[in-house]
Amino acid sequence: MNYRLMWRKAVNGMMLGLTGVCALLAVSVLFFILGYLVWHGGKALNWDFFTKLPKPVGEEGGGMANAIVGSAKLLLLASLIGVPIGFFGGVYLAEFGGRTFAFLVRYTTDLLNGVPSIVIGIFAYSIVVLPFKHFSTLAGGVALGIMMIPITLRSTENFLRLVPRSLHEAAMALGASKWKTIATVVIPAAYRGVLTAILLSLARVAGESAPLLFTAFSNRFWSPGWGQPTASLPVMIFTYAIAPYEDWHRQAWAAGLVLLGLVLLTNLTARVLMSRGMSAQRS
Amino acid sequence: MATSPIAVERAGPGWGPRTLLRRLRSGDEIAHLATLCFAASVILITTWLVYVLWVNSALPRHKFGLHFFLTSVWDPIFDQFGALPFIYGTLVTSAVALLLAVPAGLGAAIFLAELAPQRISDALTFVIDLLAAVPSVIYGLLGIFTVVPLLRKYVQPFLHSTLGFLPFFQGPHYGVGFLAAGVLLAVMVMPFIISVSREVLLAVPVDQREAALALGATRWEATWKVVVPYARIGILGSVFLALARALGETMAVTMVIGNNPQIKASLFAPGYTIAAVIANEFTEATGDLYLQALIELGLVLFLLTFILNGLARLLILLTTQRGTAQE
Numbered sequence: 001m002n003y004r005l006m007w008r009k010a011v012n013g014m015m016l017g018l019t020g021v022c023a024l025l026a027v028s029v030l031f032f033i034l035g036y037l038v039w040h041g042g043k044a045l046n047w048d049f050f051t052k053l054p055k056p057v058g059e060e061g062g063g064m065a066n067a068i069v070g071s072a073k074l075l076l077l078a079s080l081i082g083v084p085i086g087f088f089g090g091v092y093l094a095e096f097g098g099r100t101f102a103f104l105v106r107y108t109t110d111l112l113n114g115v116p117s118i119v120i121g122i123f124a125y126s127i128v129v130l131p132f133k134h135f136s137t138l139a140g141g142v143a144l145g146i147m148m149i150p151i152t153l154r155s156t157e158n159f160l161r162l163v164p165r166s167l168h169e170a171a172m173a174l175g176a177s178k179w180k181t182i183a184t185v186v187i188p189a190a191y192r193g194v195l196t197a198i199l200l201s202l203a204r205v206a207g208e209s210a211p212l213l214f215t216a217f218s219n220r221f222w223s224p225g226w227g228q229p230t231a232s233l234p235v236m237i238f239t240y241a242i243a244p245y246e247d248w249h250r251q252a253w254a255a256g257l258v259l260l261g262l263v264l265l266t267n268l269t270a271r272v273l274m275s276r277g278m279s280a281q282r283s
Numbered sequence: 284m285a286t287s288p289i290a291v292e293r294a295g296p297g298w299g300p301r302t303l304l305r306r307l308r309s310g311d312e313i314a315h316l317a318t319l320c321f322a323a324s325v326i327l328i329t330t331w332l333v334y335v336l337w338v339n340s341a342l343p344r345h346k347f348g349l350h351f352f353l354t355s356v357w358d359p360i361f362d363q364f365g366a367l368p369f370i371y372g373t374l375v376t377s378a379v380a381l382l383l384a385v386p387a388g389l390g391a392a393i394f395l396a397e398l399a400p401q402r403i404s405d406a407l408t409f410v411i412d413l414l415a416a417v418p419s420v421i422y423g424l425l426g427i428f429t430v431v432p433l434l435r436k437y438v439q440p441f442l443h444s445t446l447g448f449l450p451f452f453q454g455p456h457y458g459v460g461f462l463a464a465g466v467l468l469a470v471m472v473m474p475f476i477i478s479v480s481r482e483v484l485l486a487v488p489v490d491q492r493e494a495a496l497a498l499g500a501t502r503w504e505a506t507w508k509v510v511v512p513y514a515r516i517g518i519l520g521s522v523f524l525a526l527a528r529a530l531g532e533t534m535a536v537t538m539v540i541g542n543n544p545q546i547k548a549s550l551f552a553p554g555y556t557i558a559a560v561i562a563n564e565f566t567e568a569t570g571d572l573y574l575q576a577l578i579e580l581g582l583v584l585f586l587l588t589f590i591l592n593g594l595a596r597l598l599i600l601l602t603t604q605r606g607t608a609q610e
Contacts, residue, residue, distance in 0.1 A: 179315075
């Protein structure tokens with residue numbers, strides 16, 4: 001009997017310890033990634049990286065200025081598509097949605113959220129690249145924009161729902177119409193949350209390379225306007241990492257560090273914004 | 284969710300049909316219609332996506348029919364397209380990923396939900412959420428330069444010498460291959476398993492734990508024999524969600540899978556996955572049949588993730604609602 005109790009206690013201690021090890025392992029992966037990128041990328045990062053164009057194969061040096069600008073343009077286009085649809089769709093679900101149609105929208109949004117990014121790429125290729133007959137910034141922006149919609153929409157809905165009902169009722173009791181209540185009371189009360197939603201979805205699509213491979217394609221030079229193929233940071237990392245040149249690997253690390261830094265910073269900002277918004281609402 | 288919009292609409296004053304005219308004049312109906320259009324566009328885009336995939340994969344569907352999925356010759360020069368090696372590679376890498384990620388992820392989730400003090404649990408969950416935000420291509424970068432050499436130099440020789448009698452651990456050690464892709468995928472899907480499982484475990488009513496402890500169970504027994512079984516459907520949901528992610532994951536896998544369309548039992552062998560072949564060959568596909576064969580692969584991927592995501596959401600909904608209903 002006593003042995004059995006000791007055995008059970010031993011199992012208890014061991015298994016609980018193991019769960020702790022699992023958690024530690026998961027958390028340490030992030031620090032490993034960060035540390036490794038800072039170590040390798042930091043050495044390769046210099047001013048040229050941000051200001052110069054890529055050098056031809058075989059020449060040392062050069063940078064990824066065109067990829068940085070390209071990524072910024074792609075994200076701008078993506079926001080132009082993803083933010084309005086996501087935001088107003090979220091307003092519809094939170095404020096106007098009926099039963100069946102709202103369920104359908106919610107379900108489709110979740111479905112769209114689960115579609116692999118490479119499939120979104122095929123879609124953007126079929127509807128933008130094929131009619132225009134060449135790869136373009138526009139096509140890449142459309143692909144990323146579609147990916148932004150589900151996250152923006154569902155989080156906008158959730159944050160609008162967090163606004164206390166008493167605020168609605170107070171505004172309506174004062175005689176405001178429903179849309180006036182939403183526009184002047186509900187949305188301002190939830191603006192931190194909505195901003196968080198947009199930042200999080202931006203951070204997610206900023207790191208996507210799969211849908212860009214055959215929409216925005218790549219480019220070793222500047223890409224004027226919106227109708228030309230453009231370089232972007234994620235695609236550059238991919239091309240440089242699988243290439244057999246030592247110098248390109250170095251630059252891939254630098255680009256990786258910049259990309260990861262931007263994505264994590266955006267995430268951190270969004271989460272800080274959100275936690276502040278929450279405490280402001282609670283008080 | 285204490286307030287549903289339906290309940291509020293009924294409770295709110297003046298929302299009957301009699302006031303329709305007033306609402307139209309005050310702009311409510313216009314706002315309603317405008318936002319409805321944006322919401323409807325999501326349905327439109329998704330339907331359009333399915334339609335595009337279906338229409339643009341007509342050629343191989345008519346030419347090969349079901350043989351597309353059952354043959355393993357992928358030869359663009361002779362217009363022979365069989366998807367079996369890609370489907371095999373996708374399933375094997377995902378299986379390896381789940382085998383590694385589910386135990387570790389569940390363990391971490393148990394620690395976060397059951398053991399760790401609130402503050403530590405919140406901080407660790409925050410870090411794990413950040414981990415989920417790391418771009419796929421970064422995992423690929425680290426995969427090429429750290430995971431692959433590590434596997435080639437240490438892990439694969441070790442597995443070969445200890446478990447080499449199994450067909451999974453035989454053959455030359457390339458580094459790149461099913462195992463490397465599986466390991467990377469495991470790290471990538473683990474955050475999803477952890478954060479969803481943690482939510483599900485937290486939704487288990489406290490009295491379940493208290494009852495088990497009161498009967499003399501140790502902490503571990505209460506967790507493993509009462510709390511985890513109670514939450515099992517939701518945990519299964521998190522696994523499905525992770526599986527859907529793993530199947531569709533492209534960049535990291537493309538960078539370490541070895542890109543060789545073959546079916547080998549050995550995990551050390553290079554392979555290929557559906558997403559990877561689309562990523563690699565889409566821009567160089569010459570001829571309609573080749574391109575459409577790749578689009579049909581995209582359709583397969585879409586359908587797989589569609590079914591898995593639907594199931595996952597259903598399962599998670601089932602457990603979290605049951606948990607909160609009994610609280």
